Every structure is written in structure tokens, then in C-alpha cells.
Amino acid sequence: MPKKEKIVKVKNKSALNSFQAPKGMRDVLPMDQLWWDRIEKTAKELADFYNFGRIDTPILEPAELFQRTVGVDSDIVEKEMYVLKTKSGNLLAMRPEGTASVARAYLEHGMSKMGQPQKLYYIGPMFRHENPQFGRLRQFSQVGFEIIGALNDSIYDAQIILLFDRLLKNLKIKNVVLKLNSIGCRVCRPGYKKQLQNYYKNHEDGLCGDCKRRLKTNPLRLLDCKKEECVKLKEKAPIFLDKLCASCTRHFKAVLEYLDEIGISYGLDNTLVRGLDYYSQTVFEFLAEGVDVGSLAGGGRYDYLMELIGGRITPAVGGAVSFERLIEVMKSQDVKLPVKSTRKVFLIHVGDLAKKKSLKIVEELRAAGIVVAEALGKESIKSQLKVADKQKNLIALIFGQKEIFEESIIIRDLHTGLQETVLLSKMVSEIQRRWREKSEIN
């Protein structure tokens, strides 16, 4: 018996005291929602302006969707994917990224028959089982833009890049650096891969362990390695841009020309490869200099993706940014959020009878479109005023015994401390009059 008691006690204690959000996953409290709202609003505005339609896809997808698109050898699929088995034995994965899901939806709903290209954007959480650190979480949110269908036209690549450039600018993020590269197509990539392999084979002894392995599986990744010995070898490695086929060269050159035309500056980075298999031709990455959160936004062209999941080759280009990284950068760059100036009145009751009637007054105000704050649970007029003050309300309405009798209410200007009594029937119009005056002054 005593034994059992002990167990129960222990259980209780840990249940009560030690629940924490899972590793790498966070709560976003009301005070932080301001940042999220700001980004979401900015993204939506841009999406509307450039005619992108919102698409929401499930958080779970068949695990195979990501294996086929992102690549079985990629880190994301190989070691970072949350996979779960359903009761019927299917393997589902919590999406590690958004593009594959959008592509799946595009195919599933026959969106190729809906007017091309389809311009789509999504906002939502992604999941990758990695070790968290600054700007890196297991659950993070992305907003992504995709242009799918129509022709393989460089102008779409430029539009996607433009969109992210504008998003970062509108969020007042400074020191943004854009890196670009082209990783070729089916025609030119195999040849380049071979040249790269040949080059590195001659220097295999100088490579780090990982790279020795990658040499066979995914030689492009060698360019990504940050180990000292590999970085050195990289200097003399063949450069992809020199080996692109004629049409890839033309395509990439056109992208650069469009960017020049709209005044977006960029740097070419022949080591920019990206860890997702579905990219071809243009790849890009935005960084914020001085804030080390990894890449802020990234993406590229993925013409072969549809084919990988059972469709036909479909020109497409897209990218994504992470909310969390944007917020980290904005905070460390000291970006100020625009102050929300919702106009509210604060209702104060005095006494039980007034309290009883106050809900009705709140409803009356709401019906007139007037936002009402209150602390109806508090009793003393003092503490209610304190709350009103703390919330920076400008107008307080005071309603008590005397006012009930007179069918009136006190309107108090919390700034000047001046107040006047008006009839309840005139309450709404008086508040509106005051607001009108205020906005005329401003």
C-alpha cells in the first residue's frame, strides 16, 4: 500500500511540475504575436499585390512524397523527418518543407488546367528533427511563394526573387545579401558532376570523412563543406557556371538581366548548392549580414519535381522564408514595429447594480463598432482606472448608481482628466464625436 502511494505522488509531481514544450518547439505568447502578425500581414499584402493565391496543405503527407522529391540521401529526409505510422500501417511524415506538398496538391487537383502559371503561397509550420540553436527550431513556420506551370521563363525566377526581396525590405530588414547560382539541368549536370568527381578523386586523400562518402552519392555537396581541408580544394574545383549547357546559360543570364533591370543586387556563389534534390538551374539564398541565423530565405527552380511524383515535367520556381529567423533578425537589427492604434474605450462600473448593467452597455458599444476594454471583474473604481491607465486607453466610461438613476454615463478623458456626464442615449454619438475631433487634429 505505501508503495503505491509513493508512485502516485511521484507521478503527480512530475506531471505538475515538469511538463515542458518539446525540444525545439515554442509557445508564442500574446506579446510576441505582434511580430508574427507583422510578418503575416506583410506577406499577405505582397501576395495579394502580385496575385498569389493562398494554399493550405495538410501538415502530414505520405512520407514517400518527401523521399521522392527532397531526396532519400538528403539530410532532411535521412535524419530529420518526423515519420509516424498510422493504424492502417501507412507511413506519414510531418512536412519538413512546403514545396513538395504544394506540388502534390497541384497535381491532385489538376491545377495545370486552371490557368498557367499558378501563383501560390502558403503559410504554416514545418518540422525537422534537428538540434535546436539560434534561429533553428524543430517546429518553425515558413511563408513560401511558388510559381508553377507555363513556360520555363527566367522572368518567373526573377519574380520570385523580387518577391522575397520586397518582403525583406517591407519588414525593414537591413544588410540583406542575395546569393545566386545555377546548378544546371539534366543535360549539363551529369557532365559537371563527372568533372567534379574526377577533380576530387585526384585529391581524395585530402578530403574529410563526410566528403569522401559524398563523393559517390552527391558530389555537388562537396562544394558546401566548411572543413578547412575541403575548402582549400574547392578553390581549384571546376565551376558549374562555366560548364552549363547553352540553354541553362541563357536562362541564368536572363535571370540576372531581369534582376539588373529592377535594381536588385546579387552576388554569384558557385558553392551554393542547396540540400534539396529537386532543384535545377536557378538557386538562391538571402542572408542578413551580421546576424548569423543561417539563410533567411531560399529557393530555386524545380522543373523536375512534378515528374518525380507522377506528373509530367512542369516548369516551376519558388522559395520560402522562416518566420522565426525573420523575427530574430528584426529583433537584433532593432526593427520597430508600427504601433497599433486601435481606438478603444474603457468601461468602469461602480457598484453591483451598475456591474449588472455593464454587459449590456458593452454590447451596445460593440453594436456601434466601438471597441471596449474593461476589467469588470474588479470592484473598486480605483483598480479599474489603474488597469485603464496601464492599457493606455484614452477614454474611460464610468457608470454607477447615480448614472443608472439619471440614465447617463460619465465620459472621462484619461489624458486631460476632464470628464462630463452625458445621457446614455447620446453615449455612442459623443464618443464618435470625440474621435472625429482627434483625427481632425492629427
Next chain:
RNA sequence: GUGCCUAUAGCUUAGUGGUAAAGCUCCGCUCUGUGGAAGCGGCGAUAUGGGUUCAAUUCCCAUUAGGCACCCCA
């Protein structure tokens, strides 16, 4: 996944092998129909589990979480 550092109240930080301290915040009172100030008071913590010990918040181990690096990415 690996390595290093960390964990005391909602937040920021003291401190000790023997009753855990403060500032801010929050709540209340002074002031029961009038806020912002001040004074007073209150709530509230040693992440979890185990070990050493007469005694652990302190020392040791494990777990969990956070930070950093590697890897990779958004």
C-alpha cells in the same frame, strides 16, 4: 546524431552542505465614486529522477530543456 556550457519566483539576478535574498512584474491595502506618485503588505522558485550525507538548492550521476559549435537548412 556528436561535443562543450547552463538550469534558483512570470522576468532579471544574489546566496549557502543546516529556515533561500532582492529588484521589476502581478495582486491587495493606505484611498469602499476617480488612474498615473508614494508607502505598506501579499502571491510566488532551487527543472525532473536518483546517489553520497545526520542533513543537498549547494557535491556526484542520469533525464529533460536552453545556449553554442559541428552537420545541414528556413
